[in-house]
Amino acid sequence: MHSLTVNNLTFKYQPDAPIFENVNIALPLNQFNVLVGPSGSGKSTLLKIIAGLYPQFGGNLISGNITIDGINLSTNQHQIAMLFQNPNQQFTMDTPRNELIFVLENLQVKPSEMNARITESLNFVDCTELADQNFNTLSGGEKQKVALAVIVAMDSSVILLDEPFASIDPGARNHLLAKLTELRDKHHKTIILAEHDLHGYQEIADQVFQINPGDSNIVALTQDAKKKLFSQFKPITMTTRIKLPSEYDQPVITLDHFHLTQQNKTLLEQSKFTFFKNKITLITGENGIGKSTLFNAIIKLTPYQGKILVSGHDVKSMKQKKLTRQVGLVFQEAENQFMAITVAEEIELSKKHRLTTYFTDQLIKDSLSRLNLSDRLDQVVYSLSEGQKKKLQILLMLISGQQILLLDEPLRGLDIDSLAAVLVLIKKASLAQQQTVIMISHQLTDLAKWIDYHVLFAQQQLSYQEVL
Amino acid sequence: MNQRARWHVRDIILLALIGILFGVIFLGTNFIYDGLTVALTPVGLAPLANDISMGLWIMAGPLAGFMLRIPGAGFLGEFLAAVGEMFFGGQWGASTMISGAIQGVAIELGFTLTGYRFYNWITLLLTTLTSTVGTFAWDMFRNGYAAFSPKMLFLLLVVRFISIFFFGGILVKLITSLLERSHVLHR
Amino acid sequence: MNASLKLLLVLLISLEVSFTQSLSANLILITGSLFYLMIHKTSFRSLLLLGVVPFLPALGLFVTIYYFSPDHDLHFAWVLFTRMYVYVTAGASFTLTSTPLDLALSLEQNWHLPSKFAYGTLAAFNMLPKIKSAIVTIRTAGLMRGIVLSWWSPQLYFKAILVALNWSENLAQAMISHGFVEDQPRTFYRQIKITIIDYSMLIVIILAIQLPIWLLP
Ligand SMILES: Nc1ncnc2c1ncn2[C@@H]1O[C@H](COP(=O)(O)OP(=O)(O)OP(=O)(O)O)[C@@H](O)[C@H]1O
Numbered sequence: 020m021h022s023l024t025v026n027n028l029t030f031k032y033q034p035d036a037p038i039f040e041n042v043n044i045a046l047p048l049n050q051f052n053v054l055v056g057p058s059g060s061g062k063s064t065l066l067k068i069i070a071g072l073y074p075q076f077g078g079n080l081i082s083g084n085i086t087i088d089g090i091n092l093s094t095n096q097h098q099i100a101m102l103f104q105n106p107n108q109q110f111t112m113d114t115p116r117n118e119l120i121f122v123l124e125n126l127q128v129k130p131s132e133m134n135a136r137i138t139e140s141l142n143f144v145d146c147t148e149l150a151d152q153n154f155n156t157l158s159g160g161e162k163q164k165v166a167l168a169v170i171v172a173m174d175s176s177v178i179l180l181d182e183p184f185a186s187i188d189p190g191a192r193n194h195l196l197a198k199l200t201e202l203r204d205k206h207h208k209t210i211i212l213a214e215h216d217l218h219g220y221q222e223i224a225d226q227v228f229q230i231n232p233g234d235s236n237i238v239a240l241t242q243d244a245k246k247k248l249f250s251q252f253k254p255i256t257m258t259t260r261i262k263l264p265s266e267y268d269q270p271v272i273t274l275d276h277f278h279l280t281q282q283n284k285t286l287l288e289q290s291k292f293t294f295f296k297n298k299i300t301l302i303t304g305e306n307g308i309g310k311s312t313l314f315n316a317i318i319k320l321t322p323y324q325g326k327i328l329v330s331g332h333d334v335k336s337m338k339q340k341k342l343t344r345q346v347g348l349v350f351q352e353a354e355n356q357f358m359a360i361t362v363a364e365e366i367e368l369s370k371k372h373r374l375t376t377y378f379t380d381q382l383i384k385d386s387l388s389r390l391n392l393s394d395r396l397d398q399v400v401y402s403l404s405e406g407q408k409k410k411l412q413i414l415l416m417l418i419s420g421q422q423i424l425l426l427d428e429p430l431r432g433l434d435i436d437s438l439a440a441v442l443v444l445i446k447k448a449s450l451a452q453q454q455t456v457i458m459i460s461h462q463l464t465d466l467a468k469w470i471d472y473h474v475l476f477a478q479q480q481l482s483y484q485e486v487l
Numbered sequence: 488m489n490q491r492a493r494w495h496v497r498d499i500i501l502l503a504l505i506g507i508l509f510g511v512i513f514l515g516t517n518f519i520y521d522g523l524t525v526a527l528t529p530v531g532l533a534p535l536a537n538d539i540s541m542g543l544w545i546m547a548g549p550l551a552g553f554m555l556r557i558p559g560a561g562f563l564g565e566f567l568a569a570v571g572e573m574f575f576g577g578q579w580g581a582s583t584m585i586s587g588a589i590q591g592v593a594i595e596l597g598f599t600l601t602g603y604r605f606y607n608w609i610t611l612l613l614t615t616l617t618s619t620v621g622t623f624a625w626d627m628f629r630n631g632y633a634a635f636s637p638k639m640l641f642l643l644l645v646v647r648f649i650s651i652f653f654f655g656g657i658l659v660k661l662i663t664s665l666l667e668r669s670h671v672l673h674r
Numbered sequence: 675m676n677a678s679l680k681l682l683l684v685l686l687i688s689l690e691v692s693f694t695q696s697l698s699a700n701l702i703l704i705t706g707s708l709f710y711l712m713i714h715k716t717s718f719r720s721l722l723l724l725g726v727v728p729f730l731p732a733l734g735l736f737v738t739i740y741y742f743s744p745d746h747d748l749h750f751a752w753v754l755f756t757r758m759y760v761y762v763t764a765g766a767s768f769t770l771t772s773t774p775l776d777l778a779l780s781l782e783q784n785w786h787l788p789s790k791f792a793y794g795t796l797a798a799f800n801m802l803p804k805i806k807s808a809i810v811t812i813r814t815a816g817l818m819r820g821i822v823l824s825w826w827s828p829q830l831y832f833k834a835i836l837v838a839l840n841w842s843e844n845l846a847q848a849m850i851s852h853g854f855v856e857d858q859p860r861t862f863y864r865q866i867k868i869t870i871i872d873y874s875m876l877i878v879i880i881l882a883i884q885l886p887i888w889l890l891p
């Protein structure tokens with residue numbers, strides 16, 4: 020069978036700890052290959068090696084090469100297209116159309132053929148209306164769609180996708196998955212996709228490859244093993260009942276005649292809404308509905324009309340310095356949170372000005388080990404894997420200990436074990452430090468048992484829901 | 488830090504990002520400048536505002552030169568920052584580009600004098616000197632410094648030197664030391 | 675007009691008025707620039723802003739020269755005052771009517787600037803709105819951890835540069851994965867040409883302003 024083959028691959032970032040050691044796998048061409056493995060096991064690393072970006076941009080290739088049907092990859096460029104895990108900094112130009120032109124120029128496509136290819140690829144992922152919108156005004160999900168359009172336009176035979184749906188709402192996700200299947204079936208593309216959340220892949224995935232961090236190896240799963248893996252991700256048909264707020268709850272954040280806009284588009288308009296003290300509240304809603312913008316407004320990063328009261332005080336009349344000591348925000352982009360260089364330094368920094376003493380040194384140590392970060396203390400934070408960044412970021416802000424903690428997609432890109440570890444950590448810390456937690460998430464698996472209230476953000480309104 | 492003779496696309500992006508970052512900072516500096524001008528005009532020392540702010544305006548060049556260590560980085564960093572400022576609608580309009588080019592050349596000269604061989608305090612002292620002299624000569628024309636008394640000119644020159652040495656020397660050194668320690672420049 | 679030639683024109687004009695002292699030439703140039711901006715349908719608000727932005731530094735120069743220089747030279751004071759407006763209106767004639775993309779394309783195609791410079795810089799420029807918000811975000815992120823970052827703190831710059839380093843890495847990888855190869859030929863969707871008209875306009879305008887600059891006060 021035709022295949023993309025990884026031959027004898029040994030790859031390291033640090034001298035003593037190889038990510039891959041003598042890996043030999045054959046990924047069949049024209050099929051849908053899924054790559055799984057815990058956070059930090061090397062999924063992104065492998066994809067970037069295949070794409071030819073590593074070792075040029077990082078790490079050391081000790082031995083090995085990648086071939087397609089026995090032919091070395093580096094000799095035939097443009098065969099491989101990759102969609103990065105991080106939706107930001109993926110584009111050179113300002114708008115999708117210009118980016119597509121740039122890409123086609125790079126591939127030396129004749130100018131006369133370009134318009135047709137641009138229209139076709141935008142149509143394929145249903146984002147024609149985004150063609151001339153500036154990237155800086157697109158939400159995370161929209162950017163990933165455009166990135167996919169670029170890949171379609173490149174028409175490469177191999178398509179690498181690194182957790183393409185981590186920040187995409189469930190509806191759009193199903194739609195895009197169907198499109199990927201179409202790429203395989205109608206256009207005979209080879210797809211290699213890294214993913215944690217395997218909902219919906221059971222029928223689509225031809226092959227599953229698993230990275231075992233223990234022995235730095237990658238194995239192709241047998242039919243049985245595959246079945247077992249997918250059974251952890253039963254379709255979410257059951258809805259769980261969630262309580263509604265009661266009259267005994269005390270308000271902690273109140274929106275009063277609140278009006279939030281972005282570029283003349285109304286995101287939220289509500290005469291009164293209240294979040295309650297010492298509760299964990301979950302906010303759900305489609306991509307681009309305005310969830311992150313709402314959080315930004317609460318900590319005075321975005322202008323708004325009306326009033327926001329935090330513990331009875333008007334945010335507008337509060338100095339940001341004082342406000343940020345009461346309200347902490349875990350940014351959607353983990354890198355925004357970091358101030359120092361290494362993991363250890365970041366933790367020191369959080370300890371220095373923390374507001375409670377709940378996180379003792381022992382507890383921090385335990386938490387790090389539960390989050391699987393213990394052996395990363397001296398690593399530069401920017402070189403952590405996306406999942407590791409997310410976990411560290413959450414820990415840092417929990418240590419900080421603000422009365423109110425806003426978490427913007429804290430569960431994005433986490434594997435099943437990390438997910439549980441993070442949720443336990445949040446629950447325990449918020450109880451002990453008497454914190455109010457408000458959290459945004461697209462990832463809803465098993466979340467019901469961790470939260471007190473569920474708020475749906477839809478049609479420019481926030482409303483408490485009885486189900487999740 | 489490593490010595491690379493050739494420009495790669497990631498160096499160029501980094502350089503441009505530093506330039507733009509400082510373009511934004513330059514815009515902020517314009518407000519400081521304006522405030523100082525307003526405060527100093529009644530006592531006849533308005534030009535001093537220019538010399539006090541000069542250090543902040545000059546920072547991009549030495550920083551880019553120190554970080555990238557490729558000939559031309561000092562000039563390009565400063566020049567792109569100026570282009571950035573102009574595109575953001577800075578109050579100096581098109582002359583920003585000319586000032587940027589002149590500041591860039593002056594800064595680059597400091598690096599050239601070392602033969603691009605060493606990057607330490609001496610380098611920063613040299614860039615401070617060359618940029619003080621270079622920018623001062625330019626202001627003789629643009630801001631009409633030629634009309635001032637020698638005493639005033641001397642005061643302006645000294646203040647400018649101190650400002651450039653503080654921002655383009657000490658602060659740049661602090662920042663690059665932090666970067667050096669972080670090993671993020673070893674790519 | 676071709677973007678790079680327009681930029682050249684603006685630069686030449688700014689350079690020349692920096693070394694000469696003709697008040698009338700300055701006024702003619704300001705009027706000309708404003709006229710050019712108006713036929714390009716610049717909004718009234720932008721035009722108004724052009725009047726406000728350089729006012730303080732211009733006034734500062736005026737007061738210094740007129741009241742505090744040894745000669746109290748009123749003419750020279752006015753020259754400096756209007757010169758600021760020449761810089762800003764001429765600059766705006768370029769920045770408000772051309773985009774960085776126009777300039778990059780022209781530099782790449784007409785002046786053979788290596789594409790890595792054209793697109794590397796462009797990629798960075800397109801991050802601009804993000805950079806602005808990043809600086810605010812950095813300050814806020816610091817505050818939430820109890821660190822106050824001010825204008826003069828190396829930490830602020832340090833962090834900003836870390837972000838720049840990280841972005842440059844990501845963007846470079848993105849460019850390469852989108853098929854960009856340094857020093858490899860590319861096709862051009864938009865062919866940018868410099869026409870005889872462009873050159874003539876450059877020369878005619880430059881020549882035309884020599885008259886007032888050298889002959890009128
Ligand atoms: N430049 C680097 N220096 C040192 N270690 C690194 C570097 N880059 C990555 N690593 C480490 O290599 C491991 C693999 O990272 P990678 O990003 O490939 O993981 P991943 O499987 O994609 O994880 P995730 O699911 O969280 O995205 C991680 O433990 C990471 O911390």
Ligand SMILES: Nc1ncnc2c1ncn2[C@@H]1O[C@H](COP(=O)(O)OP(=O)(O)OP(=O)(O)O)[C@@H](O)[C@H]1O
Nearest residue numbers: 156157158159160281282306307308309310311312
């Ligand atoms: N800086 C900006 N300028 C203009 N529009 C913006 C800007 N930032 C966001 N928007 C727009 O505002 C809307 C809300 O964005 P926001 O990031 O709050 O969405 P979200 O609900 O958090 O989405 P996601 O689930 O994808 O993170 C989107 O339509 C987005 O395109």
Ligand SMILES: [Mg+2]
Nearest residue numbers: 063104404405
């Ligand atoms: Mg990854």
Ligand SMILES: [Mg+2]
Nearest residue numbers: 310311312351
């Ligand atoms: Mg969001």
